[in-house]
Amino acid sequence: MRVALFVTCLVDGLFPDVGKATVTLLERLGHEVVVPPRQTCCGQMHINTGYAAQAAPIVANHVEAFADADVVVVPSGSCAGSIRHQHAEVAREHGRPGLADAATAVAARTYELSEFLVDVLGVTDVGAYFPHRVTYHPTCHSLRVLGVGERPLRLLRAVRGIDLVELPGAETCCGFGGTFALKNADTSTAMLADKMSAVTTTGAKVLTAGDSSCLMHIGGGLARLRSGVRTLHLAEILAAT
Amino acid sequence: MTFIGMPRGTGNLTGAPFPEAASEALDNAQLRRNLAKATGTIRAKRAAVVDELPDWAALRAAGAAIKDDVLANLDTYLLRFEAALTERGSTVHWARDAEEATRIVTELVTATGAREVIKVKSMATAEIGLNEALAAAGVAAVETDLAELIVQLGHDRPSHILVPAIHRNRAEIREIFAEGMGATDLTDDPRVLAEAARAHLRRKFLTVDVAVSGANFAIAETGGLVVVESEGNGRMCLTLPRTLISVVGIEKIIPAWQDLEVFLQLLPRSSTGERMNPYTSVWTGPTEGQTSHVVLVDNGRTATLADPDGRAALRCIRCSACLNSCPVYERTGGHAYGSTYPGPIGAVLSPQLTGIDRNPTLPYASSLCGVCYDVCPVAIDIPSMLVHLRGRAPKPRAEAAAMRAAAWAMSDHRRWRRLLRAGRLGRALGRRPMLPPPLSAWTRARDLPEPPRQTFRDWWDTR
Ligand code: SF4
Numbered sequence: 001m002r003v004a005l006f007v008t009c010l011v012d013g014l015f016p017d018v019g020k021a022t023v024t025l026l027e028r029l030g031h032e033v034v035v036p037p038r039q040t041c042c043g044q045m046h047i048n049t050g051y052a053a054q055a056a057p058i059v060a061n062h063v064e065a066f067a068d069a070d071v072v073v074v075p076s077g078s079c080a081g082s083i084r085h086q087h088a089e090v091a092r093e094h095g096r097p098g099l100a101d102a103a104t105a106v107a108a109r110t111y112e113l114s115e116f117l118v119d120v121l122g123v124t125d126v127g128a129y130f131p132h133r134v135t136y137h138p139t140c141h142s143l144r145v146l147g148v149g150e151r152p153l154r155l156l157r158a159v160r161g162i163d164l165v166e167l168p169g170a171e172t173c174c175g176f177g178g179t180f181a182l183k184n185a186d187t188s189t190a191m192l193a194d195k196m197s198a199v200t201t202t203g204a205k206v207l208t209a210g211d212s213s214c215l216m217h218i219g220g221g222l223a224r225l226r227s228g229v230r231t232l233h234l235a236e237i238l239a240a241t
Numbered sequence: 242m243t244f245i246g247m248p249r250g251t252g253n254l255t256g257a258p259f260p261e262a263a264s265e266a267l268d269n270a271q272l273r274r275n276l277a278k279a280t281g282t283i284r285a286k287r288a289a290v291v292d293e294l295p296d297w298a299a300l301r302a303a304g305a306a307i308k309d310d311v312l313a314n315l316d317t318y319l320l321r322f323e324a325a326l327t328e329r330g331s332t333v334h335w336a337r338d339a340e341e342a343t344r345i346v347t348e349l350v351t352a353t354g355a356r357e358v359i360k361v362k363s364m365a366t367a368e369i370g371l372n373e374a375l376a377a378a379g380v381a382a383v384e385t386d387l388a389e390l391i392v393q394l395g396h397d398r399p400s401h402i403l404v405p406a407i408h409r410n411r412a413e414i415r416e417i418f419a420e421g422m423g424a425t426d427l428t429d430d431p432r433v434l435a436e437a438a439r440a441h442l443r444r445k446f447l448t449v450d451v452a453v454s455g456a457n458f459a460i461a462e463t464g465g466l467v468v469v470e471s472e473g474n475g476r477m478c479l480t481l482p483r484t485l486i487s488v489v490g491i492e493k494i495i496p497a498w499q500d501l502e503v504f505l506q507l508l509p510r511s512s513t514g515e516r517m518n519p520y521t522s523v524w525t526g527p528t529e530g531q532t533s534h535v536v537l538v539d540n541g542r543t544a545t546l547a548d549p550d551g552r553a554a555l556r557c558i559r560c561s562a563c564l565n566s567c568p569v570y571e572r573t574g575g576h577a578y579g580s581t582y583p584g585p586i587g588a589v590l591s592p593q594l595t596g597i598d599r600n601p602t603l604p605y606a607s608s609l610c611g612v613c614y615d616v617c618p619v620a621i622d623i624p625s626m627l628v629h630l631r632g633r634a635p636k637p638r639a640e641a642a643a644m645r646a647a648a649w650a651m652s653d654h655r656r657w658r659r660l661l662r663a664g665r666l667g668r669a670l671g672r673r674p675m676l677p678p679p680l681s682a683w684t685r686a687r688d689l690p691e692p693p694r695q696t697f698r699d700w701w702d703t704r
Contacts, residue, residue, distance in 0.1 A: 007697050014692060016693050038654045040653070049644065051648065053632075054648035140609070143611075144611035144614070173610035178609070180607070181683060188608070189685070189686040190267050191568050217687060219690070220686075224687055
């Protein structure tokens with residue numbers, strides 16, 4: 001299958017290893033990866049901070065960038081969620097019904113990574129080897145906006161050598177929330193503190209999730225604490241051999 | 242869309258900016274322990290009794306649909322309710338806002354000559370600031386709900402819709418009772434504390450002749466009002482005094498008696514985590530020898546109804562499931578929201594009622610994690626509504642400029658790639674740079690990721 005990768009702005013600029021791992025993984029599974037050159041960002045930060053009008057051209061750019069793709073894969077639950085549940089509405093609200101239809105069409109072909117692997121490709125064992133103790137944080141948007149459910153865990157359980165341990169209170173938000181982390185920094189930090197103590201009680205050496213944004217927040221806190229716990233995106237573990 | 246003359250909500254619906262109020266609350270370790278314990282317990286109870294119902298999703302859809310029908314035809318239902326109730330011998334009053342509502346109630350009370358009223362727990366009367374207005378007229382309002390009584394005796398403010406004293410633990414309650422009732426022989430035992438409250442309230446039930454209530458539901462077909470409670474004190478207020486004044490938000494309407502079938506399943510399971518609450522009182526007009534008044538309050542509800550992106554907030558049945566599940570509420574408590582309505586629904590409803598200009602920070606008091614939507618028994622999509630409200634909120638100038646610049650870069654891939662490459666220069670800053678506000682808020686508690694040598698796209702191009 002020819003897969004168009006929407007790498008996301010955050011991965012492109014700050015976490016290129018997550019993008020590389022996604023490419024490695026998809027190619028290892030026998031698929032051709034393309035990176036449509038016009039892509040930038042899904043516009044979610046603007047939409048969720050109250051700048052939907054400014055987001056409309058970003059949405060338009062995204063829709064054009066992926067208009068010809070058969071299938072789009074995103075290594076992010078929240079970006080996939082925004083594409084699926086916000087893009088068409090933003091376009092409609094800003095008087096662009098044609099764009100709204102095109103956005104709906106792109107959204108229908110867009111999958112978060114674990115959805116793509118499990119639902120479209122029908123694989124759970126991706127041939128990965130990762131001999132470490134790992135705990136998994138289901139990010140809010142992958143869990144509640146997309147409903148990825150057990151898919152990431154099924155993929156992780158099939159990884160050889162992995163010691164997968166359950167995260168207490170896993171489904172509680174880590175406190176990132178995009179610009180929430182800046183606008184309500186103290187509340188965000190209080191939520192982060194509780195998430196970090198849950199992570200450290202597991203004894204895991206690696207915390208994984210399907211969103212680099214939440215991992216940047218939790219990982220930034222864990223690094224500040226010198227906790228010895230690393231954060232890795234789900235794609236990085238699944239790509240490991 | 243707001244029409245000229247549509248009243249905005251006044252009364253107890255605004256407070257200090259959320260971020261500052263929240264920071265203050267976060268410093269209170271005792272508060273956080275009390276809240277974590279209480280909300281944790283109630284979350285587990287709710288989950289158990291919701292999961293056991295195979296038709297929960299259908300009930301939830303039915304609840305939302307009934308409320309949507311009410312909202313779409315509110316004018317018709319309200320007039321039907323008024324006609325039915327008038328026929329049963331009650332007097333119906335209409336109040337535009339908090340001032341008008343408190344004035345009507347105060348006049349009704351003072352006309353009886355009473356110096357004291359007993360109260361059934363009610364959000365509407367808290368919203369309009371009734372106790373304060375009565376006090377100004379020389380009338381003491383006595384709260385009879387146990388948790389409301391704790392708040393009142395402690396000269397405190399409610400911090401939760403259902404359990405207004407959720408921020409207090411038993412030891413604190415003992416002290417409040419000892420002080421407020423002059424009781425000296427109290428222990429931390431819940432039974433001892435409940436008994437003290439019972440003795441205190443019993444005297445009031447038997448001597449006070451005017452009661453004020455709210456209502457959970459107002460049945461348009463019959464003119465009936467419904468109060469759902471746990472303690473039975475509300476029922477004492479509804480039946481003993483000779484004058485009963487009920488203050489009801491206009492969105493409390495349900496079309497017919499049989500609709501209670503849906504809501505009396507949704508509400509107790511969502512709020513207290515019980516299959517059925519201990520006391521449900523329904524009354525239709527005054528009983529013999531009783532005078533009954535019903536004050537229907539707008540206070541920003543019509544304006545909310547006129548907003549297609551906001552009107553679903555009026556479906557709310559005040560169960561408090563969204564508060565109990567919210568990770569922000571659990572850490573900040575209810576006072577930080579500054580409104581009678583705290584938590585996720587408060588972050589939506591308060592600015593909807595008052596207008597965004599009077600509540601500009603509440604729509605941002607959420608990480609948009611979505612758990613409130615999941616648990617809401619009438620399926621209010623609170624996260625999406627918060628995002629809509631943010632769209633209308635006044636923006637800090639520097640932020641707006643930064644967002645415009647980012648959008649300009651992000652809507653064109655050439656500009657965007659140039660910006661990302663420039664960002665790699667940030668490598669010179671290291672992982673713990675001193676960034677200017679608001680970015681300093683990030684580095685206070687978290688390291689920054691080190692910008693990579695090469696962006697993903699640059700790597701891809703070299704392949
Ligand atoms: S918004 Fe929903 S969950 Fe929250 S109090 Fe209202 S009915 Fe309950």
